[in-house]
Amino acid sequence: MKIDVLTLFPEMFTGVFESSILKQAQEKELVHLNACDFRQYTDNKHLKVDDYPYGGGAGMVLRPQPLFDAVADLQTKTTKKPRVVLLCPQGEPYQQSKAEELSKEDHIVLLCGHYEGYDERIREYLVTDEISIGDYVLTGGEMAAMVVVDSVVRLLPGVLGNDESAKxxxxxxxxxxxxxxxxxxxxxxxxxxxxxxxxxxxxxxxxxxxxxxxxxxxxxxxxxxxxxxxxxxxxxxxxxxxxx
Missing domain, CATH: 1.10.1270.20 (tRNA(m1g37)methyltransferase, domain 2)
Structure with missing residues (x-):
């Protein structure tokens, strides 16, 4: 399995991906984990990935271009179209059944947002799933992405010492x-x-x-x-x- 996390703060995942079960799973080559800064895909010369919302209002909104181009680039590196998962408070409540479903995929891309929200076209035309880990708001999607990665990877055959444990x-x-x-x-x-x-x-x-x-x-x-x-x-x- 390959899991790509699109984030503005890839350094947040260093300790998580390089410790415990997730580290062992990568060493066994059962999963490839990658945290990618999607700022590198922006076409803005000032490296901005957000802008003011149409119609006014508080906060900034993530622009669609960087995320669309990032996902398109990641897709060229795999043979199958990935599940593209948006981490957001409006998503479906995350449950074990969803983790089990995602664990059967070959490639997952997790989108971590910040600011006031996402341009709606990201929801409509780019993502395949929206997930919320609880009825509360975080400063970004990184913590939620870590939860999803951990819960999915531990279900992969061979990751845990005893495969019966997850069952x-x-x-x-x-x-x-x-x-x-x-x-x-x-x-x-x-x-x-x-x-x-x-x-x-x-x-x-x-x-x-x-x-x-x-x-x-x-x-x-x-x-x-x-x-x-x-x-x-x-x-x-x-x-x-x-x-x-």
């Missing part, structure tokens, strides 16, 4: 993940649940499934509205509701 993550199954424990079994009087020490794999899997459902019910009940529940899971929910 059981919170949201991948439609539920929040079950609790985890490690050594010691008794830490200052706080004990690990006996079932996890039993060695009985069927009982352990049942406990994990039950705890995953319970945690989702307690913390994110909205997720259960989209989840097809088994008869056993409905029985567990009814029991917890009665106890509450």
């Amino acid at each position: 059981s993550d919170s949201f991948s199954t439609g539920l929040l993940e079950h609790p985890h424990y490690t050594r010691p079994a008794d830490f200052r009087g706080m004990r690990v649940p006996d079932v996890l020490l039993s060695g009985h794999h069927a009982h352990i899997e049942e406990w994990r499934a039950k705890e995953s459902l319970k945690r989702t019910w307690q913390r994110r009940p909205d997720l259960l509205e989209k989840k097809h529940l088994t008869a056993e899971e409905k029985k567990w929910l009814l029991q917890w509701e009665k106890e509450e």
Whole structure:
């Protein structure tokens, strides 16, 4: 996979791309990450990429020319047309299902904006997706791009030490993940649940499934509205509701 990030501040990505899982993924040649300053594509002699909005108003607006030319140049370096993703507060809420969808692409281009906004023609004629990582406003799209890159790359086969890890993550199954424990079994009087020490794999899997459902019910009940529940899971929910 190839991921290009078009930004005015490529230096922000140095530490992110050269650390931890993202660094290892590049060393294994599973992904190529590139942060590119799209200012270099502007046709303005003063290297401006923004201008005043038509009709007046506060703030500046990113001009279409630098981004259109940047994406066109990046497309010449790959055989398939990339997914062009705009990071903005107006985009669709980012979810694990979107990360899984993007992880199947060969080439993604992420657009990081600044100032008051983008020229609308960028939305209409250049991008294929618009993504928001939350209902709040950042000074630019860089932080959001980092979130998208990390969540997508970790899903690529071979990136994580155990490919099963991503499959059981919170949201991948439609539920929040079950609790985890490690050594010691008794830490200052706080004990690990006996079932996890039993060695009985069927009982352990049942406990994990039950705890995953319970945690989702307690913390994110909205997720259960989209989840097809088994008869056993409905029985567990009814029991917890009665106890509450």
